[in-house]
Amino acid sequence: MLAGVVAACGTGDPAAGATDVPVDLTTLDVGAYATQPRQVGTVANHDQARFIEAERLGDHVPTPADIDPRFIHTNSSIATVFIDAEASLGKIMAVDRFGEIAPDFIGGFVSSAETAGHNKGIDMVNAVMIFPDEQKAAAAATALERLDFGYAPNNQPIEIPGYPAAKAHWQPDQQSIGSWFATGHLVIYTWFYDYLKIYLEKVDKQALLDLTRKSLDTIVPSVAKFTPTPVDQLMTLQRDRENMLGRTAPRPREDSWINPPGVYAGRTARHFSSDPESTTKMIDDNGVDLFANDGSDVYRARDIAGARAVRDELGGLTRKFTAADPPKNLPSARCKEYIGREKLAVRFYCAVSYDRYAAYVWSNQLLDAQQRISAQYALLVNAR
Template sequence: MLQLRANSLPHRTVYALVMAALVFVSGGCGSDEQAAAAAIDLSKLDIGNYDAAPRQLGTVKSLEQARIIEAERLGNFVPAPLDIDPRFAHGNPFVATVFTDPKFALGKIMAVDRFAEAAPDFVAGFQSYGRTDADTKGIDLMNAVMIFPDEQKATDAAAALERVDHEASDRNTAVPIPKYPAAHAHWQPDQQSIGSWYATGKFVVYTWIYDYLKVYLEKVDLPPMVALVQQSLDTVVPSIAKFSPTPPDQLMSLQIDMDGMLNRTIARPKEDSWLNPPGAYNGRTALHFVNDPPGTLGDIEKAGADRYATNGVDLYRARDATAAAALQKAIGGLTKRFKSAAAPANLPAADCHEYIGREMMAIRFYCSVAYDRYAAFSASPQLLDAQQRISAEYALLVNTR
């Protein structure tokens, strides 16, 4: 089992903070928002090169896209670490949550050079990642759920994936998981870390735990790690059992969108740096993409947000217009880490903020707007781009029925 260093996360993922930081802006009440909308001339909005025309995405266009959509569908059934143990209250924006290539999602914590050999029938995967401490001074918990065509192939893959990872280091030692005797697991006796591969139905659940503090203190304690693996599986296994994977011969019939959410988001520019593809999800699935899962959970539950999409902006669908306007305000607001920035030209309903905190990789500018049931959030290193994104998103929301 490979060991993850505190500074080993990829730096190409700066734009992932757009989804993860959730440090956006405030809005007004629903009735005021609707009244303001009636006075906005869409033709006068500066939308730059963004397309605000309505569209229909239809069915997937390639097998790779189908695999991605299947992974996103699975994501609605993968528990967030917060659901497993409330200690895991911090997200991680530097993780490829949706994956078809294990190199980007698992390459830092598992030997993936022989992945294709061990799991040749792998379809797609969705990964959840949580921390007990935001600054890697606590415990990391990761669950990667991988789909296979049938139960036998999942069973075979779990054993083979553990074997090739075990063979990657002569320090790895097999560990039983008493409550799940079919699990294949190992650890390094001088490191407070463990990896477990467990087949259930058509899925393989790879659970990885790393305790930074105990590693730093050069302490090892196996029983708590085994107990946490079991606790994690207790939550993950029954939840993913509710998901029905698409038969392999029907993958090309999958719809790209979910309830028109992606149709209502502007497209992500090719210049953006990102780990996860555009996607539409249940509202609660947003917890996998944010830094503050507890705070976000409270906000979306209060707003009755049942859908979430990420593309060129982040978009939530709330209970009604009043709840959407309140969600826009709740998901950020002006704090000591931000100062006000200019609103987009001719869009007074939107708000923009500039980040002035100490996080070196944080995106600098954030804008938001609410329209009808939808609350939208943009982010960019450039204020004009953040303004153009939110202006284009507003126009798209108005134009899309």
């Protein structure tokens, strides 16, 4: 479960001190959780390498709000980093023959959001997929569009303004469009689905075209900054970046594995948050330059005060949260209990900071959340 599922805006002010108050680590209840940093080296197998390559791509994929500020409602149940198309695209694109017609697919990164929650607005999905070279990317774009085209008898080809090479189609009786555009080693799949207009039985072709062009206008120059790793060098990729993953608690086996462990540029964390607006402000205000996710979320801020502000933001209270007790002997931690209406939401969350780092953990049991954040705090201290 990514902590961003129910991330909330905090209300506390960052501490003004320049140093952390010492904590006796031997007095903390850490349960069975690790307290020593890991050394995370090169990838162990080809699938792991594909995931890391997709994570590298993610730093260059804009969020939906970067394209259009209306798209701020995210869905954390969709895999953001993927090597199996079914995990991210199975509900919006024909993927039953994906492996057959795109056999050289390496990995992908999905950016998705809605203008209104609970299927009451417009859905936007941009899936950027990596291929070994330009020829294979172009062939995959053509083949994937052709496969998807055949699944609805009333699909019609449509040309995206400014992108004549894009392969796209729509259904004239539905406010929905799909587009596949190859650029370099990449294929950008763009999908819009307007639940409200479909419910009202209204169609606006130009609105679909305008949104698709606007999306491509933003994504194409951004992903052009991504440098693909040559296929024969994928097994040399490093899993960690500046020891961020080493500082991040390992993911317990019982936790969700929607996305693999990863390290990203700070602003890439917005893709994993249910509240990208407040997350963007938190990142920008506090100079967060790196973000890691595994058994916890860890953010690296510009300084100690910035890390404390991130802690207070992550651990802050809103109408969906009530305060929970911090761990014994770690009073600087911020813990809270979710009291909103989302049935699948994790119940307890805790945040802590040390030096430039802020961490966030989650659990359905308060004691477990307290143990996790205590161990994570010790891990940050021991990683100095």
